[in-house]
Amino acid sequence: EVQLVESGGGLVQPGGSLRLSCAASGFTFSDYTLNWVRQAPGKGLEWISYISSDSWAISYADSVKGRFTISRDNAKDSLYLQMNSLRAEDTAVYYCARDLNWHLIDWGQGTLVTVSS
Amino acid sequence: QSALTQPRSVSGSPGQSVTISCTGSSSNVGGYNYVSWYQQHPGKAPKLMLSDVSKRPSGVPDRFSGSKSGNTASLTISGLQAEDEADYYCCSYAGGFTWVFGGGTKLTVL
Numbered sequence: 001e002v003q004l005v006e007s008g009g010g011l012v013q014p015g016g017s018l019r020l021s022c023a024a025s026g027f028t029f030s031d032y033t034l035n036w037v038r039q040a041p042g043k044g045l046e047w048i049s050y051i052s053s054d055s056w057a058i059s060y061a062d063s064v065k066g067r068f069t070i071s072r073d074n075a076k077d078s079l080y081l082q083m084n085s086l087r088a089e090d091t092a093v094y095y096c097a098r099d100l101n102w103h104l105i106d107w108g109q110g111t112l113v114t115v116s117s
Numbered sequence: 118q119s120a121l122t123q124p125r126s127v128s129g130s131p132g133q134s135v136t137i138s139c140t141g142s143s144s145n146v147g148g149y150n151y152v153s154w155y156q157q158h159p160g161k162a163p164k165l166m167l168s169d170v171s172k173r174p175s176g177v178p179d180r181f182s183g184s185k186s187g188n189t190a191s192l193t194i195s196g197l198q199a200e201d202e203a204d205y206y207c208c209s210y211a212g213g214f215t216w217v218f219g220g221g222t223k224l225t226v227l
Contacts, residue, residue, distance in 0.1 A: 110162060
């Protein structure tokens, strides 16, 4: 059974930093591309970042470019999102999602990030 | 990276059919056959319902179907059931390893 488990969310002050993790199991992690998608409270889904299976290709939504960094450790079956210079508008549930042929086939349960003073 | 346009809400009675539209541009929906649809129940993670415009993953009922014409994709749910009540999101590949979601549509089963 495929499992994606996010962690690392919490309350952080504006301007602060947070590192999210996503632990994967049930599939060959190094074979798949991965994404982060977020959802602000009561709002829709927003794609924010992509990383290829061997990290050669990385992309970001304009809303997080220059502030967030995606990475992965295939030896640890883990995906990460380093979030810096956080803003109130970054408050959201952050999901990691496994990608197969340009669609998101499996999602984690999400981790809540709250940016507030 | 503007969001795709979906109706905010649709509704239908059990057994009826509803269609949710998703309008983008030639840079996303119109330019690629990589449109997917996700169902999200309150407090739950999204679930893939359709990929590549109209392909159903294993386990998704054939009541769910998809199509695309130009810059607009559509999700049709036939034979509505109570458990279909949820939020639905379209998503399109937008080139350069980027994706864009629609704003979401709340489906109410009357």
